[in-house]
Amino acid sequence: MPRSSTRPRTLRAVLATGAVLAVTAGCSAQVVTDPAGGADDKKGSGAGVRIEPAGPASSAPADRPAAASKPPATPSAAPSRTETEKPAPPKPKILLAGGAEGDQVRELQARLRQIAHFNRAPTGYYGTVTADAVSTFQAKRGLPRTGTTDTVTWQRLLGMTKKPTAAQLRPPAVEKPPPPKPDKRCMTGRVLCISKTSRALTWMIDGKVLSTMDVRFGSQYTPTREGVFKVGWKSRDHVSTLYDTPMPYAMFFSGGQAVHYSADFAANGYSGASHGCVNVRDEKKIASLFDQVRTGDKVVVHW
Incomplete structure (x- = not known):
């Protein structure tokens, strides 16, 4: 019988073996010629051949250009603080407060007296009694109980009362009983x-x-x-x-x-x-x- 040859397998045999391996592995492969000799070329003097896995096959034809990637959508700008927040309504203007004196205070007291919130003759002085009367008026109408007369309180009072007469602003003097003697x-x-x-x-x-x-x-x-x-x-x-x-x-x-x-x-x-x-x-x-x-x-x- 002739002696078995120890010469390296031919390129055809290698390719055939690679094809079998590729089919066995279930993935595609490509042949690469390595002039310097591959890992299986023990002598390193021949043209080496190695099998490298190819990239994943594309379903698109090779001559079709790749679809251009769409640029990312530009996020809409967040609404600014000034666009989402409404400005706070202005605070009512204070017209009369504790310590004030004059005809407008007298009119305030007379109007409060018309609706039973001030139980004495108008004095023209904005003291603690007047502040209490304004506070109770505000509380009954659902307004902030400040005791001061602001524009909202004044307009609400005007809508509920009539313009005081001269007699209501300055009623005839009534003799007050003498205060009790001190202890x-x-x-x-x-x-x-x-x-x-x-x-x-x-x-x-x-x-x-x-x-x-x-x-x-x-x-x-x-x-x-x-x-x-x-x-x-x-x-x-x-x-x-x-x-x-x-x-x-x-x-x-x-x-x-x-x-x-x-x-x-x-x-x-x-x-x-x-x-x-x-x-x-x-x-x-x-x-x-x-x-x-x-x-x-x-x-x-x-x-």
Whole structure:
């Protein structure tokens, strides 16, 4: 028998083998001639042949140009802040507020009196009583309870009332009953005379009345103590450590109870109560009183 040849297989044999491998692997292949010899060319002196996998076959014909890729859609610009947000409506203009005086205040009071929100003769002065009347009018009409007369409040009032007559603006004087006599304990010395009956604080020196202001007391659960006391100490910008609330112009007379200004009393009147202190709602009056009162002055709380 002739001896088996050890010469490398011919290119035809290699191609045939590659075709079989390609079919067996289930993928396409391409023949690449390597002049330097492939990994199977042990001598490295012949023209090597290696099989490399071809890229995935394209279903499109070879002579058809590839479809041009579409440019990415340009995202629509986000709406600017000014396009999405509407400007806030302008705040109503304030026409009258506490401390104002004149004919317009008198007309305001007369119109409020027509609809039973002001129960006294017009004075022409915008004080705490007028502020309370405006506040209750605003609350009943669903307006912000500011106690000040702004354009919205004024227009609403004009629509509900008639132009006041001269008699309504300046009604005939009515003799007022004399105020009740102060407690006899208030008639000597420097005294903060505080009446629970009239809900008033009267600042007196040797029986002479120097000023009077509205006050509010504690609730039934935290009542204001009654009796004779002395101003123990003063604190202009005091803040309660127990309730964490401001107590400006505080004048302490019995433990933690003091005479002081109350913003809540100024805004809501007698609908609320203190935690035992004597609340004052007129800030100007309590500020003036604070400067006059001395440590050691007498305090009388009575019915």
